[in-house]
Amino acid sequence: TGGIDLSVGCTYAITGIVVASCTVNYGMNPFLAILVGIVIGAVLGAFNGFLINQLKLQPFIATLGTMSLYRGLAYVISNSEWASAENLGTFKNFALGKTLGLNNVIWVTIICYVIFFVVMKWTKVGRMVYAVGSNREAAAISGINTKKIDLLVYTVMGILAGLCGALAVSVYASAQPNMLYAKEMDVIAACVIGGVSMSGGRGTVSGALLGSLILAIIAKAL
Numbered sequence: 001t002g003g004i005d006l007s008v009g010c011t012y013a014i015t016g017i018v019v020a021s022c023t024v025n026y027g028m029n030p031f032l033a034i035l036v037g038i039v040i041g042a043v044l045g046a047f048n049g050f051l052i053n054q055l056k057l058q059p060f061i062a063t064l065g066t067m068s069l070y071r072g073l074a075y076v077i078s079n080s081e082w083a084s085a086e087n088l089g090t091f092k093n094f095a096l097g098k099t100l101g102l103n104n105v106i107w108v109t110i111i112c113y114v115i116f117f118v119v120m121k122w123t124k125v126g127r128m129v130y131a132v133g134s135n136r137e138a139a140a141i142s143g144i145n146t147k148k149i150d151l152l153v154y155t156v157m158g159i160l161a162g163l164c165g166a167l168a169v170s171v172y173a174s175a176q177p178n179m180l181y182a183k184e185m186d187v188i189a190a191c192v193i194g195g196v197s198m199s200g201g202r203g204t205v206s207g208a209l210l211g212s213l214i215l216a217i218i219a220k221a222l
Helices: 008-026 030-053 061-076 091-096 102-123 124-134 136-141 146-172 184-193 205-221
Strands: none
Touching: 008 030, 008 061, 008 136, 008 146, 008 184, 030 091, 030 136, 030 146, 091 146, 102 124, 102 146, 102 205, 124 146, 136 146, 136 184, 184 205
8 A cells, every 4th residue: 555564563462462461361362362462452453443544644654653662562561571381271272272273373364364365366346455555635635534444454454464463472482572573574573575566556465475574594504
């Protein structure tokens, strides 16, 4: 859409902290914990969309502010303490489990990829997102509600960050308020390497996935 979300890492962190807290304190079912993470991410993402749409803030400025806000909330909620891996119970087993020979986290990634590949390539909503990013004024004149599209995009971004935060608790069997600290640029770099245009209107889901894989492989190799 020609915008940017700098708060993804902090959404990831605050979601991880809340999910870990719910799991440790209440023995929450893994799938319910993941659902909680998705809801939290949706709320935080929608707040970004509200700032951009209703207060007319530039996406960079709005998400720069919420980045600090969400990170601060993560420290407040966790009381600046880590969630102990020993108390996460069965939630740890989700990332260790396999379905049809593949790790559960890999299945979540595949499902998300397929959903968004289909949405962006073959649905009306996907075409409207591209239209808004390509030329916002022309999109508005053609009848597209650009505010709704922006709100949708940032909410979905929050959902994905929240999902990742919840899964991270299971993968690393711990949660801390500084999770993914200063990794926002890695997220942006992965998209750009995958061919997503910073000015909007261009980019594919397959390209973004490839960009993230390339970045991850290089990082692991180094």
